[in-house]
Amino acid sequence: MISLKRYLDAAKAGEGVQDEPEESGILPATIAAYRSALSEMGVCGVDVCPALGEELKQSLSESSKSLVATLSREAVLATETGVRQKLQDWGRKAARHYQDRTEEVKGLLIVMARTAESVGERDLRCRGQISEVTTRLRKIASLDDLTEIRASIEKSAAELKTSIDRMAAEGKAAIEHLRAEVSIYQSKLEVAEEISARDALTGVRSRVFAESQIARRIAEGTPHSIAILDIDGFKRVNDEFGHPVGDELLKQFAGELKSASRSSDVIARWGGDEFLVVLDCGRETAKAQTERLRQWVCGNYKVYGTNGLKTLKVNASIGLAEYFRGETMKSVIERADAAMYADKAASHRASGVATQR
DSSP states (O other): OHHHHHHHHHHHTTOOOOOSOGGGSHHHHHHHHHHHHHHHHHHHHHHHOHHHHHHHHHHHHHHHHHHHHSOSHHHHHHHHHHHHHHHHHHHHHHHHHHHHHHHHHHHHHHHHHHHHHHHHHHHHHHHHHHHHHHHHHHHHHHHOSOHHHHHHHHHHHHHHHHHHHHHHHHHHHHHHHHHHHHHHHHHHHHHHHHHHTBOTTTOSBOHHHHHHHHHHHHHHTOOOEEEEEEETTHHHHHHHHOHHHHHHHHHHHHHHHHHHSOTTSEEEEEETTEEEEEESSOHHHHHHHHHHHHHHHOEEEEEEETTEEEEEEEOEEEEEEEOOTTOOHHHHHHHHHHHHHHHHHHOOOOOOTTOBO
16 A cells, blocks of 8 residues: 555656556556555454354455546545454454453353263262162061072162162263363463454553453443553654664553552553543542543653663553443443543643653
8 A cells, every 4th residue: 555655646746657558557556566466364263263254255356346437646544444444343353253252162161070070960860770789689688598599689770780880980080081171271261362452562451351341341331441551652663763663662651551440440542542441430429530641651761772771751641431331342442542532632631652752
């Protein structure tokens, strides 16, 4: 998309990009390559998540067709924005899908373990009951004068008891083995859940995890507030110093945010340079906490770049919204987001992020 935009910008300014016939020029080749990339993204989506991949594949195909139908700088920008949004939305849906599947498998394993335990308990009860029958048979046999009958009964009872003892021993061993297997799979699931619940770059919670926590609080009717923090002027950091510096700044910012938060708060990376905090309190208490966060996370950060150590002055805009009973997750997050942008507009800080000292 960058190549397309540069080509169109150059064409708009009257600059010759390449003296070649239109059918063999850079633009048609770039469009074809981008369409091919979109197609491969769709195929990969099907491979990664068959249940949702076709939806992504179809959506990207529509974006590809719209780009060819109307070729202009505006169309390229619109396509770029649309594709980015589609990929982000699909990524979150796929993460939630696999989180749901993980819960289902986890529940199934727990049921298997409980079932096995109940079978074992039943076998042990049967062993006790059969032992009682054996005891009674022996008593009856001892009262009978027919020696052969008594011997036969005693032998049958002994064999029966031996069989039951063996069944109980085998059942116990099988149950212990199943318990061990369930424990191994449960540990693997817990590791997978932890990975999906963490943002890979910053180490704080992921957006999917934050959404699940908000949904749980809404379902239970638990009072809470949502705060959204956005680093002012962060794009300039990437543009001037490169993405590695931007990534390091995000990691440090997330670390400071986590250090200044309470243990009950949920800290998550919401996307890009935005972070979300779930606070289990009303607006007034949450407001005091977010102001404390602002004072803690805003300031100078030392980040190593390709040209050595840099000191970046960081400011952040914060929006806060208290959850109202009956409100949807989307609504409360939208209010917090709107409050964040209002805070950004009202601030007289001049971006401040990319100021090198």
